[in-house]
Amino acid sequence: MLSPALAEPQSGLVSQAPLFQAGKYRILALVFDDYETLDLHGPIEMLGHMPNAEIKLVAAKDVVRSYQGPRVVADCLTNALYECDLFIIPGGLGTRTLVNDAALINWMERQVALSQSVFTICTGTALIAKTKVMNGLKATTNKMAYPWVTSLNEHIVWQPKARWVDDGKFLTSSGVSAGTDAALYWVAKLHGDKEARRIQRLTEYQWINDANNDPYAAHFDL
């Protein structure tokens, strides 16, 4: 059962209409207070330029604040589950307390089951590590927070040196900016390299398309 505290509508901004239009590539991203700005918005930038993508935010309340201050509006709440093609879980300081939120972790486990693929960025991997859905699979995370995140689940096959890791249903990335690189990788996986390069040019991004290029692993002595 979900705790009532998981859903606190405040201002009537959350629509009751169907979440996604028919025929879209349905991207649902979790947000919470003190999420890390670029963890979320880097991937949104790149995935949002894919043909037919539709992006919605899900949260425990209708307005949440990033660690950097600005606020976003949720399109739907964690008091329900949503069929989607890609479920995105960003990281940020907010995950330090959320890993202990049993109701949220329970919701996530059920939301993952309804999601075709799952993409975690940075310490967003800590939230997925608190479920059992990645047990036996390979994953990576933020290198500065590596000891903490990996301590949460010994059944995940942690990769200390990787910009991102693709293990079937689950794409996990290293810290913050690595999520943007991994998102372009995802575009290439779905639509081919030409489409990823089109979006790279459109956004004048300096994409390093190499999952093994992880300078921060060495930096933090992993």
Place this chain on the structure above:
Amino acid sequence: MLSPALAEPQSGLVSQAPLFQAGKYRILALVFDDYETLDLHGPIEMLGHMPNAEIKLVAAKDVVRSYQGPRVVADCLTNALYECDLFIIPGGLGTRTLVNDAALINWMERQVALSQSVFTICTGTALIAKTKVMNGLKATTNKMAYPWVTSLNEHIVWQPKARWVDDGKFLTSSGVSAGTDAALYWVAKLHGDKEARRIQRLTEYQWINDANNDPYAAHFDL
């Protein structure tokens, strides 16, 4: 005079309290429907990790939608002016119509006068080009939209090959991702290279700290 259409409170989310806390480095960012996600959130990520930074969003209405879909909440409205240290103007498809919004351009000109520094990203430079505040100064912009943006003001000394341009009060950057690089440059300018490198590591960013490294100028044959 401002048009009444410039301020349309919808849900009571915009506070009437003083915008910034005393002693903060006051960052005010303009947002509008169809702003480009990373234009705004890349710089917010980097600048938001500076010591003492406070970031607020200003808009013509209290909830605006990015080109990629997700919505942000304004902290204040364009029916008033705000003293700040850094005024950020992102780009995006929304600028194509906003350049013809005389009331907004008038507000921007007066807001720039109250801002210590101004930082435009991508086609955000189109909005500043519609004012006279950069006449005689050097600037750059998105390379794909270069012919359009530069056509708006022949008195700006346009730089066809630059990741970003610093001309005193005004920092202008190339397309989308270039704003993130320019933001780290701004951190280094204010707090030194060590602080910029600290934030680069924290965000696992692959920063190319070279304003002259602009591969996209060549790409679009400028």
